[in-house]
Amino acid sequence: MLNVKVCAKIHPILQLEMIIMKKMINPVKGTRDYYPEEMTARTWLYDKLREVSESFGYQEYEGPILESLDLYAAKSSEELAKEQAYSFMDRGGDWITMRPELTPTLARMIAQRQGQLVYPLRWWSWGPFWRYEKPQKGRTREFFQWNIDLIGVDTPEADAEMVAIVAELFRSVGLTPQEAAIFINDRALTNTQLEKLGVASGLRQACLTWIDRRDKLAPEAWEEYGQEIGLSAAQVESTKTFLDNPNLWQESQTLQRVLASLEAMGVKEYVRYDSGVIRGLPYYTGLVFEAFDLSGSVRRSILGGGRYNNLMAAVGGDPTPAVGFAMGDLVFSVMLKERGLLPSGGDASPASVLVTVFDEACMPASLTLAA
DSSP: OOHHHHHTSSSSHHHHHHHHTTTOOOOTTTTTOOOOOHHHHHHHHHHHHHHHHTTTEEEOOOOOOOEEEEHHHHHHHHIIIIIIIIIEETSSSEEEEEEEEEEEHHHHHHHTTTOOOOEOOOOEEEEEOOOOOOBBBBBSSSSEEEEEESSSSOSHHHHHHHHHHHHHHHHHHHHHTTEEEEEEEEEEHEEEEHHTTOOOOGGGGHHHHHHHHHGGGGGGHHHHHHHHTTOHHHHHHHHHHTTTTTTTTGGOOHHHHHHHHHHHHHHHHEEEEETOOOOOTTTTEEEEEEEEEEEOOSEEEEEEEESSSSSSHHSSSSOOOOEEEEHHHHHHHHHHHHHHTSSSSSOOOOOOOOOOOOSSSGGHHHHHHHH
């Protein structure tokens, strides 16, 4: 620590800087600063998402950042609504949430104008979201997310269009099927298998959550978890058997038509069947899918989505078929950066002309020329 006599000899400007540094306020944990070089990459990604979305005929929309907690409490997972959402009581006594996802907002917006809209709707959005999670590589508490949905069509071909959009994004940024792949499943197929095993309908959502956690737990812990939710040892073993069947997809007409459509669109090489893909959110009703980084340092899900035909009715609208997905920017950006596919730096100035000032007398003329 400097004593008073030494400090007195320091230039006044340096003293001020030292005081400011002592009182420096750090950014909120889990948030990011976007200096110009980071902003260059973020803008580039936004432009890529816009290009791919519009090439499939999707229109951009946006919803509010603040929503009622009630919107998520009944429509999202309990963990998301109670543990991860940033919620607070406003001055009017209402519980408000900083949006952790956009699908419930989309459903609410469509339900409010359901009779005025012309279907099918092809909508996409890009904006900030917040979840209270432990910050780590590829995950922060504040993040940007791409949301894209097809509303009003209930066909496997519509499901395939969603998957094809993901594949086209990968192809457009230079990712190969060996670097990134899309894994698909059909929740209806999984529920049918559980029904064959005698699993009661009231227990099936808990079973889907259990299956979704298979890759996140040790085998013994996962089997114990299955019995804890009410399955018998025989049902646990039978579930493992059908999950390990690589040809089970052939029993799903939805998956058969989805894969045939993707082959016709020329993107099937990016797609694989995986019975373990379930998606934790309870509102999915049919096709579900997730994309993964296969060869980089972040071996995590890039994005996820699926069909959700009941969500419009859950927020007060009429039953309306829908399919969509969401992709956060962090994991995808890490993938691209590791492979040298993400732009960095950028021009020192976006202006195309620089006007210099040679001396004070030239200042008025230089300002006129610059203007």
